[in-house]
Amino acid sequence: MTNIRDIAQLSGYSISTVSRVINHQNYVSDETRVAIQKVINQLDYVPNAVARDLSRGKTFNVGVVLPNSDHPYFTQLVHGIMRAAFATNYRVVLLPSKYNVTLELQYLQDLRQRAYDALIFTSHGLPLTALNRYRQYGTIVVCENPHDCPIPAAYAERLTTYQAAFNLLKQRGFHQIGLLASRPVAVSATCQAMVTSYQSIFHQAPEPELMRTDVTTPADAHRSGEYYIAHHLKPDAILTNGDDNAVGLLRAYHEHNQQPPYLIGQEHQLSGEVLRLPTIDHHFNEVGAKAFDLAVTGQQGKIAIASHLIVPSEVESNKDLG
Structure with missing residues (x-):
């Protein structure tokens, strides 16, 4: 499998110069860039996305832990998260959990191993204290009021x-x-x-x-x-x-x-x-968008979104539906 050393050897340029061309960085002349790109095309080289992201210190992946998609709470949250993600370079990865604590621990371990830059827990089986312990490895956001737990949160005020x-x-x-x-x-x-x-x-x-x-x-x-x-x-x-x-x-x-x-x-x-x-x-679309913003910016604190009771003015009693 072709690697960056092969390109450097065949082109006659250093590994660092080849790396700057592959990662579209500055400080490379047009002539050098064209010569190296010619070798890249000749070898049909495709950069390893995982290795490249790790070299940048980011994966640009946000994991969204989702117990199920059967209730509008979850579907509306995900819609808000996806809407916010479209305006960024981040990828959203849905992580089904069914409140299984073993699965949730695995996702936290994946965060520790830098598979994700952040995790958003739309709900969870693990206690908040367990989630909070993993914040040293990456950003974790929850979609509920964490009260005394210092974990970042976006949630509906219910x-x-x-x-x-x-x-x-x-x-x-x-x-x-x-x-x-x-x-x-x-x-x-x-x-x-x-x-x-x-x-x-x-x-x-x-x-x-x-x-x-x-x-x-x-x-x-x-x-x-x-x-x-x-x-x-x-x-x-x-x-x-x-x-x-x-x-x-x-x-x-x-x-x-x-x-x-x-x-x-x-x-x-x-x-x-x-x-x-x-x-x-409960405006869960907005809650999801705010949770995503917290995840990618790394900001701390809690964002509470006001909810509203809607009572149709003509309805005195919906028992008439019977």
Whole structure:
């Protein structure tokens, strides 16, 4: 395999001069550049991209650790990351994890071995303290509020908007409130924010039998609706974790010819607009873009993006959807 030494030997120029031509650097005359390029073409030489990046001290790779792509939280974050990446020379590498801590540790080891300049954890199974220990090897950014952990972060500010959603339900006389979440409260910052906000408005914990976790897709939400119906549970309102998931719930109630509860969605999806559901927009596209900026600039600190509760003005009660 042809290498830079072969080019230097055949062209008669030093290895350092050949390197400057290959890497498009200055301080090489046009005559010298043409002569060396002629030998490069003759030998059909292609630079080793990995070696070249390492010589520059950068790989221009940003790894994005992605537990799944089934929920709009992740798809919207990735869309924002990709949108920001298009304006740079960086490559985005998606790293599936399914919250598997062994996989996440491998990605951290890859960062240590300089396979990436930075890692963005859209979510994680490892504790924040474990992620923080690897920051000495490269930039690590998370997409949640890290609170006392000094790890850089871009995230949606959820608490005040969840409080606004629960306050809306309380004002409308709803007290049996169901919650849909993708992961249990013990391991999910999002679920913790929902529960904390609920307690601040209703001054008690949510009823455990009305909380459904492991809900990621509309099919999961449909099964939650089946669960409520089969167990004769009658929440009068449900804060779902996605407009599409609200549709999954509605389908279950319609199939059983039952009036659905009042529903609030999340992530301002097209399905929610069509059904005119109240929804929470966390602006995850913007969160993703900010996370990418933190990753490539190496800046420290936290960036909180305000979220918004959207209530269609014509909708007094979406129970009419039943």
